[in-house]
Amino acid sequence: MQSFDLEAQGLRALNTALHAQSDNTNQTVWEVQNPKGSHAIAVGLDAPIEVNVKGSTGYYCGGMNKQATIHVHGSAGPGTGENMMSGKIIIEGDASQYLGATAHGGLIVVKGNASSRCGISMKGVNIVVQGSIGHMSAFMGQSGNLVVCGDAGDALGDSCYEARFFVRGSVKSLGADCEKKEMRPEHIEFLKDIIAESGVDAKPEEFTRYGSARTLYNFDVDNAGAY
């Protein structure tokens, strides 16, 4: 295992070392000590490595990630996993606002709660939250799945496209053009798999599905009030 003291060695040295890893690296497990809420930890990785961050992180941890697994043993700041392409981010604590914004792929798991704008403009990522999520989550979500074992805040899925939302608890309000949908067998199957992969505590049958009513896809003057 490679150990890295962020306070002593600095952010640039950490990200340089992580960027130097290739598909067939031998240094597959990294541990980052003393993150202390620093920004941009382990951004832009592109190798099948595991990075364990021993504490809480600041802005944009794991942003643009490809392939790597980033495990935050604490809480994560705003914009964690922004524009992630593949790989995995696991957050043991809470996640701040706009978790997984515009992310194209991979899996983000939050063991605590996620704040506002979780999954905003998501483009294919899967996000699983053991707790609850804040307001305006999945705003303009285009693709991917947002699975919430707790409750969702105001305006879930406002102006969404084809992203799917599964909420076990209550939804404070649905955003424009977001509606409740039926749970079909394929949704139960999907939840079964992702719950197992995420290691969260929930049963597929307990969830309700939400998604786009598809009335805002094309401009219609009767919808002017909803824009």
Place this chain on the structure above:
Amino acid sequence: MCGIVGLFLKDPSLEPILGDMLTDMLVTMTDRGPDSAGIAIYGAETAGNAKLTVQSDTPDEDFAKLDTDLRKLVKGKVTIRVTDTHAVLELQSDQVGEARAALKDIRPNVRVMSHGESLEIFKEVGLPKDVAERFNIRSMSGTHGIGHTRMATESAVTTMGAHPFNTGPDQCLVHNGSLSNHNSLRRRLRREGVHIETENDTEVGAAYLTWKMQEGATLGEAMESALEDLDGFFTFVVGTKDGFGVVRDPIACKPAVMAETDQYVAFGSEYRALVNLPGIENARVWEPEPATVYFWSHNEGPTAKEKAA
């Protein structure tokens, strides 16, 4: 951006190092705003006395013999403690109005930063570490305090545009965000007779709270109505004589993190500001909810009141 910090002590044994802790927190937030910095500290008070913190760009001239000159115009004793461009005047609390009027005549270049029984505000253009050093903030003790480092957006980088803003006796406000209706609100408040000095948006927010309270609202009520009347982005932290409060606008895009232990309640724009506080590893850390007014007080239990959207 801007960076805000706040620290409310529950454990009196930390009071001697309040200034030191707050300075560390604020210096960590320097990269959120390098334009100006300020700190409000609630420190020792003398019964029957009030403190006026004043500022001058020419302190050598303005503060020389200021106490003796004022003593001729107000009742009772006047003492002065000068630090750099600021001075804390201590006088009988029933003489504050007279003293402020007198200052306008005898020292027209002197600006009042704050008034109250325990509150002192120090703020200047510059980095947090330099401002803290100039005013010797690290050596200050107190029960609670708030600090701000500014990235200016709505008005000029000046001392008067720096935060915290004094809103009423022993009350102050810091702001991260930008108000979009400050021009119309400033006109409205000026018509109501409220004095607003600068083109700064936060000063309007502070003046709004002061005006609401003069009209009979409590600070909590004034903050709740601010959610209706202020348009724009804000995370506000307000200091009061016995505590501090936090409110975020309903969109809540300006960051805020809080931490609580048996020893303190702390606020930071980012978690980074809190990482060196004692016992932070085991603190309860959370983000304040949007459109919710939070209060911590030395005299009453904590409250959190959600404003219906």
